[in-house]
Amino acid sequence: MNWTFTTDLAAFVSAAGPAVAAQPVSNTMLLSVSDSLVRRGTGAYGGDTPFFGWWTGPDGAVAGGLLCTPPFPVLLAVLPEEAVRELGAALATEPLLAGAPGFNARRPDAEALAEAWGRPVRIAEELRLYRLAGLTAPDPAPAGRARPATEADLPLLLEWVTAFNTEAGVPGRASEVFLRDRISYGGIRLWEHAGAPVSLAGFSRPIGSAARVGPVYTPPGHRGRGYGAGITHAASEAAYAAGATEVLLFTDLANPTSNRIYLRLGYTPVEDRAEIVPA
Numbered sequence: 001m002n003w004t005f006t007t008d009l010a011a012f013v014s015a016a017g018p019a020v021a022a023q024p025v026s027n028t029m030l031l032s033v034s035d036s037l038v039r040r041g042t043g044a045y046g047g048d049t050p051f052f053g054w055w056t057g058p059d060g061a062v063a064g065g066l067l068c069t070p071p072f073p074v075l076l077a078v079l080p081e082e083a084v085r086e087l088g089a090a091l092a093t094e095p096l097l098a099g100a101p102g103f104n105a106r107r108p109d110a111e112a113l114a115e116a117w118g119r120p121v122r123i124a125e126e127l128r129l130y131r132l133a134g135l136t137a138p139d140p141a142p143a144g145r146a147r148p149a150t151e152a153d154l155p156l157l158l159e160w161v162t163a164f165n166t167e168a169g170v171p172g173r174a175s176e177v178f179l180r181d182r183i184s185y186g187g188i189r190l191w192e193h194a195g196a197p198v199s200l201a202g203f204s205r206p207i208g209s210a211a212r213v214g215p216v217y218t219p220p221g222h223r224g225r226g227y228g229a230g231i232t233h234a235a236s237e238a239a240y241a242a243g244a245t246e247v248l249l250f251t252d253l254a255n256p257t258s259n260r261i262y263l264r265l266g267y268t269p270v271e272d273r274a275e276i277v278p279a
Contacts, residue, residue: 003086005053005096009037012052016065019054020077024210025131025270026106027077028248032204032212034067040177045069051096055083071171073102073275076109084109088116102277110274120279125169125252127275128259130267132247135236138265142226144193146234148186153197154179157188160200164217168252181205189238191231199227201235203242211244216258229261236265 006012013034020027020034036044048070057063057080064079066087074097079087084105091097091113102124103113114121149157154176161174182188182202191199199218203211213235218228232249239247249267251259 003053003055003090005094007049007051009042015062016054019062020065021208023078024208025246028210028212030075030077031207035207071101073104074100076105084112088113091117104275107272107274110276114276121276122279123274124277125275127250127273128253129270130249130262131270132266133268134266136266138229142230144191146189146191149183149188149190160217164215189235191227198222199231201231203235203239206242206244210246211239213249233265
């Protein structure tokens with residue numbers, strides 16, 4: 001049983017790809033990030049070099065992996081308990097883990113790593129993964145309608161996604177390359193009312209059977225009118241139309257409003273994740 005660490009994306013995809021893809025719901029975030037790295041290059045999330053890892057079990061089969069795109073935390077896939085314990089031990093010996101900015105993992109795994117890290121840590125964010133069990137239209141329906149975003153919307157998308165990142169504590173500004181890619185497959189929807197956009201929702205390119213809705217953003221002046229529910233419903237429908245059979249999303253557990261909205265739309269909880277960072 002052992003961990004292998006590398007900065008070689010191709011080696012990671014070859015070794016860990018099948019194990020990660022075998023659990024597309026729980027591993028949705030890692031799958032979409034690695035897909036972006038393959039499509040857009042290893043500089044897709046910043047100038048620092050990403051690193052990767054995978055765990056080989058006693059039967060010689062790879063049973064999960066991780067990746068890190070600094071300045072974002074190390075992102076863990078579903079892993080056996082033994083793999084998490086061995087990763088905790090590797091924190092003291094593996095050079096690529098020495099400067100880890102944090103860990104994003106399923107809640108029990110994050111807690112185990114926090115104990116093993118040997119330094120003061122704090123929980124930066126608690127997330128809940130939802131899957132769509134049966135899409136329900138918002139009631140009452142908000143005024144307006146949804147439409148796909150186009151290249152002409154790019155300045156607005158850059159402004160709104162940057163604002164979303166700021167509110168969510170996501171490092172950096174919105175990426176024009178990322179948004180153009182989303183537009184190319186219809187992966188961004190805008191809700192319009194009285195001829196003007198009032199809310200936004202995107203969804204990831206379907207990988208295997210799954211696509212993930214997000215970000216969802218309504219500017220402060222337009223909140224409280226149901227636009228967020230309307231555009232989330234529209235993006236969820238579009239994700240199905242794009243070929244996904246599993247439609248997912250993450251919510252911040254500190255935001256009870258969004259969690260209530262998604263439950264009313266037909267999303268059901270799957271599991272919780274936590275992001276731990278140095279205190």
